[in-house]
Amino acid sequence: MAAIGFPISGIDKGRAIPEEDLSTTPDCNNARPYDTIDKRGRGGQRPPFDKAYSEQIGGSPGPIVAITQVTVVS
C-alpha cells in the first residue's frame, strides 16, 4: 500500500515527467494546498469569489480599473 498526499508543492512543468516529485503535480486547476473547510495543509478546492458589496461600481458592467483605501480621522 502506498499513501499519497496532496501535491502541496504545486504544478511542475519543468522536469522530466518520470522524475517529478510526488509533492508536485503535472496538471491541476482551481486547487490549493490549504483547503477552505478547515484551512489545513491537506489540499482542496480554491475559495470562490463572492461580491463584497452589492453596488456595481459605475452602475454598469465596466472594469474596476483602480482600487485603494483611504484612512481618515473618525
Added chain:
Amino acid sequence: MATLFDSWDETGINTNTSIYGTRFYTQSFGATGTYTVNSIEWYGSRALLPGECFIEIYATDPADLGKPTGAALASQAFDADTVIGTSDAWNSITFDAPYEVTRGTTYAILLRAPNGDVSNDLDWRSDSTSAYDPGTQMWSFDGGSSWTITGGNNDTLPFKVNGTSGTPTVANVISAFENTPVGTNVDLTDWQAQVFTAGSTVIAIGVDLSLYATSGSTATLTIALYPTNGSGEPDTSAAALASKTFAASALTSLANRPNPWITADFTTNPTIVSGTKYAIVVSSDTNEVKVKMNRSTDPNSPYTGGEAWSTADSGSTWTVVSGGAADFAFKLYVFNTVGVTPSDLNYDKHLVAVASNEVWWESTSGTMAEITAANGDIDCSKELNIFEGYGKVFVANDSNLKVADFSSVKITTTNIGANPPDPGTILTGGTSAASMVVDYVTSLSGASVIYGLNITDFTFAAETVTGTDDDGNAISFTGTAEVAPPHWYDWTAFGASATFGVLPNKATLGALFRGRAVISGNPEAPHQWYMSRQASPFDFLYGVNDAQAAVAGNNADAGEIGDIVTAVIPYKDDFLIFGCASTMWYLTGDPTSGGSLDELDLTTGIFGAQSWCWGEDGELYFWGVNGIYKVKLPGGVPQCISQIRLPKLVDDEAADPSTHRIVMSYDKRRAGIHISVTLMSDGSNSCYWYDLRTDGFFPESYPDECGIFSSIEYEAVDPAFKQVMYGCKDGFIRFADDSEKDDDAGASGDTAVSSYVTFGPFLLSNLAMNEGKIIGLDVILGADVQGSSQSDSDSVSYELYTGKSAKEVLEKMVDGTPIAAAGTVTGSGRSRNTFRRKVRGVYGGLKLKNVTAAETWALEQILIDVAKAGRLK
C-alpha cells in the same frame, strides 16, 4: 455602595408633625432614576417610647392628590425606642427587602407609629419654607383612609432616598422655577429649545422638562435632541439624535401644579460628547395653543452652557429667548462612565474604486456610493492609477490629475483677501470658533475654495474667517458654511499658483514616498518622475534649496537616455523602486538629502503598474520579462522564481500590456500571492496562486465577469471586510470567500468552481519491464468523523489512468481519455474500497475533480494498493 438619588434637605423653619396611632404622614417624591432603594433617611426625633414604628414606600394616585395608594411596596419596621433619638437628626432606616423604583414615577414615603400615642410619638420635622416638587407632603389622621395636603403644597418633609444602581444620573439641571411660571407656547410652528453643553462624554437617555397643558389638548408633542450649528443654535435641519413623542393630554392633570416635571426617555440613546452643545427641542403637531413650557427662575444666574431658543417657523430660524437671560427648566439624564464601553478607534477606513469614468467610495461600512462630482471627470479608457495620502486619494489619469479628498472640510469665499493662507495655515471662524489646517486652496486671489482639516468639534458657519500667514500677515475673508467631505477637485499646485510650481501636464502613475506625492508615466516625458515637497502634495516647486523641496529626475546612468517608467513602488520610507519597460531602478533615502538612485536590474522591467506586490518579509514580487520574480532590498538581485517549474509561463500567457492586465496581490491571511493575467477586452483570465508556505504555484481560472483589473489588501475597520478586494471586469468588488462554494459571476449567476488535481504518473512496478496492477484505492476526504463542529468535504470524482510510459499517462490525464477506471467518492472520511477493479500498466496516474455547483472538497489522503501483474507485453 448606596448612592443618594432623591432627597429634600432640611433647609427651613421646621414645624412639628406628631405621628402615632392612626396619624400618618407621607412625603411623595419623583424617582430621578431607576434604582434599588436600600435605605431612607428622615429628619426628626421621637418623644418618649413610641415602640415599633414603620417606614414604607407606596405608589401614588395622580388622580387623587397624589396620595399613597395600594399596599405598601416596601415596608421596614424599626424600634424607635432604640434607634431614634430624642433630638432632631437624620435617621436612616435600611430596608431588609430593598425595592426598585422606576425613573419618572412618583412614590410616597409613609411614616407611622401604630403603638404610640400623643405622648409617645415620632416627629418628622416639616420644612415649611419652600416646596419640593414633584413631591407633596400629606397627612392622614384616620389610618390612611383620607389624605390632606399640608400647607397648601408649600411644606416638605425632609427625606433622603439612597439606592444602588449605575443608571442613570442627572448630568445637567436647571430646576429653579419662576415663582409664577409663565409658560411659553408650543404649537405647530412655535417650537422651544434649550441648548446645553455636555459636561462629559456620556450616553443621553432622556430629559425631564417643565411642561403642562390646558384641558382638551389633542396635540402630540415631540421632545428631541438635536446638534447645534456653528452659531450654537439648534440645528433642526439635521437629523434628530434622539426623540420621544407623547400625548399632551397626559400633561393636563399637571396644569394646576406650579412646577410640573414630565419625563421623556429617548427611544434611542446617543452618546453626547464632552464640551459639545446640544439642543433639547420641543415641538407639536397641532396649531392649538395649549401646551406651555416653563422657564427657570433666576435671570441673574442664567445657565452658562447654552441658551433658551425659540422659533416661529417650525425650526427654519431660531432666536435666543430674552437675550439669553432666561433658560427653560430641564434635567438631562445620562449613563455616565459606569457601564459605558470604551472605544479605542480614532480612525476610519474607506474603500475607493474607479470604473466607467466614475469614482465610488465606501460611504458607510459595507456600502459603496458614487462621488458624483467626479462623474465624467476622468477617462477610464486611458491608463489610470490612484494612491492614498493625507486622507486623500490622488488620481493620475493622463491629463486628468484629480484629488478625492476624504478628510478636508470645504469653505468658499468670493474674495480671499490680500493675504491668502499658506499650506498649513490655521484658519478660525469668527463666531463658530471652528479651526482648520489649510491643505489646499484653489486660488490665491479673488474667489477661492479652501480645503483643510477641521481640528475642532465646531463647524464653520457663514462667517468671517481669520488667521495669520507664514509671513505674519493677517488673513481675513468671509467664508461660507463648511461642507463636509468627500470633495473632488483638480490636482494643481497650491492656489494654482506658480509660487508653488506646476504639475506635469500628464501622469498615469503615482505613489506616496517619504511624505512626497510621486508621479510619473507622463507621455510627454515618459522617463521622468516628479516628487512634491514633503508633506505638501500641492507644492511642486523644484530647485528650492532645502531638503524637503520638490524634486524631479529620471532613471539612468549619466549620459544615457532614461527608460520608460511603468510602475512606481514605494517600500516604507526606505526605498522607491521604479519599474521600467526593460530595467528597474531604486532610490534609497531622499533625493534632496543624500539619497541615491541605482539600477536594480538592467535585464528585466515590470509588466505594468499593478504587476507587483510586497510579500510577508518585505520582499518584492513582480511579473518581469521571464515570469515571476522575487527580490529583497537592499542588496538583493531579482530572481525568477517561476523559471524552474513554469519555464514556459511567459510564452503560455502571451500577455501584451496593450491587451492584458497583470495584477499581483499578496493575501496575508492565506499566506500567498494571487497573480492574475486578464484579457481586458472580455475579462477571460489565467491566474496563479503562489503559496508562500509551500513554495508552489497553483493554476486557477475564474469566470470572465471576475476578471481582475485591480486589487487592494483592505485593512477595514470592520473585520468582515478585512480582505483582499479585487476590482473585477463587471464592476463588482469581490473577495475570496471561504464560506461559499461557487463563484459569483454577477449577471451570469453562481458558477461552479471546476477544480481538479492530478497525482503521478507513478510507477506501478519495481521492475522496469514489469507491469503492476492497482487492486485497491481509497480516497479519504476531509470529514467530520465524530459529528463535531467540523465541516465535511463534498464528493469528488476520480479517474485512473495507466500506460507504458509516464508521458503516456500524463497525456491521458490531460486529455481525460482513455480512462482505465473511474468513480465518485461520495462519503466523507474513509470509505473502504473506493475502487475494487484491477487496472494494470507500468505507470499509473490519478485525477480527482469536482465540477458540481454548490460543492467544495478537501482531501486527507489517498491509499493505493498495487500488486505485480507480470511482464510488459
